[in-house]
Amino acid sequence: MLLNVENLSVDYGTVPAARNVSFAVGVGEAVGIVGESGSGKSTVLRSIVGLLDASGRIRGGKVCFEGQNLLRMPPNRLRQIRGRDIAVIFQHPELSMDPLQKIEDACYESVRLHRDAATRMEVREKTLAVLSELNFCNAERIAAAYPFELSGGMCQRVTIGMALLNEPRLLLADEPTSALDVHSQLQIVELLLKIKEKYRTSLLFVTHNMGLVGRMADQIGVMLDGQLVEFGTRDEVLLQPMHAYTKALIASVPKMDCSLPPLVKYDRGSGANGEKVWLSDSHWYLRPV
Ligand SMILES: Nc1ncnc2c1ncn2[C@@H]1O[C@H](COP(=O)(O)OP(=O)(O)OP(=O)(O)O)[C@@H](O)[C@H]1O
Ligand SMILES: [Mg+2]
Structure with a gap:
């Protein structure tokens, strides 16, 4: 196993935020931790x-x-490992980037932290190659930009690129897509999967999006009140959940295949059965079936 977390317990003052959390991440494996807000996911990460x-x-x-x-x-010693062997991506990428530093300067600094001998030219070439791989068609423009000149989705792709420059073995991601629109979310998910396949980089990510773990994770952990209440393969957890909370989480995912109630046009002021209807400029209402 690449990473083994054993009986991890963490407090903030008197608040127990994680209790005896144990799980492992193998080489080239993606592990997703899900759970409601405040369950301790970020604390573990x-x-x-x-x-x-x-x-x-x-x-x-x-x-x-x-x-x-x-x-x-x-x-x-931990600082050497962090950023080189283990890279971290956060939910709000723009907050983890220096607003006064161009992307290529930040990339140079991040590589130089771990490899003194790296030259500016060498890092620039690598930065452009990584940015192109992350589907930026104009890598030179992105490299020369400041973070505020990029959209949220672009910033997140750039932080992934910066994380990859040092060829990490493990990528930790805390809600990597929740600040993004649906299209950018999909781009980031596809990128992370591509990185995992191409470089055998292991992924450990936390989210409260069941769709994301279903798409990305080989193994899924479920956290509740600081405890990992369930851990298993994607099929085990999604198809045969053991814990009542996991079952409730899965049941809460909206299903796209159920039939929606038909839209019915009511007359202003009265419903089909004479009941009162809320009046607005639009007369269309959903009638429960
Ligand atoms: N800096 C802090 N000081 C005090 N308590 C904290 C701090 N950070 C987190 N906590 C508490 O620890 C618990 C776990 O928080 P954590 O941020 O790990 O949850 P989370 O699962 O990541 O939630 P979210 O999905 O909202 O990000 C919560 O009760 C939270 O209030
Ligand atoms: Mg969190």
Whole structure:
């Protein structure tokens, strides 16, 4: 296994945010963690790479990456691994980018942090190659842009590109698509899947979107109140869920194949059966069947 999380427990002051969370991520595997807001998904993800907020405390457990416990690692050693072997993508990409730095300068800095000998020309070439691979037709323009000149979806693709520059073994993504419109979401999902297939990069992502885990994850974990209440292959979790909460989550996904009630035109002021109808400029209402 590439990453092994064992009995991880995290508190914020007196708030227990994660309790005895255990799961593993294999090489080239995508693991998706789902759960409602506040269930502890980001806490688990941030604990893995030492990015917990100052009030967060790890109470116990292990996080082993290629056999080394990241929780016991000195901060400077962990900084070397983070960004190089393990890259992180956040929900609001524009917040994790320096607004005063052009994309290509940020890319250069991110590579130089881990490889002193990298030259500007070499990094520029690689940046342009990665941006082209992320479906930017004008990579040179994007490289020369500041983050505020890009849309949210473009920023997220750029942060994925920056993460890939150091050829990470594991990509952690916290709600990588929830700030984006449906079209950009689809682009990001397809990109992440392409990266996983092409480079055998492992993915660990958290989301509250069941559709996203269904499309992307090989293994799915379900979190509730700081606990991982279910973990298994995609088919096990989606087709034979064990926990009542997982069943409820799956049942809450809107189904596209059910028949919708027909649209009926009511006369202004009265319904088909003489009931009162709410009046508006549009006379079209859904009649329950
Ligand atoms: N910096 C913090 N200080 C105090 N409590 C925090 C902090 N960050 C998170 N918490 C608490 O820890 C619990 C888990 O939060 P976390 O952000 O991990 O949830 P989440 O599953 O990622 O939610 P969301 O889907 O909304 O992002 C919540 O009860 C939250 O209030
Ligand atoms: Mg979160």
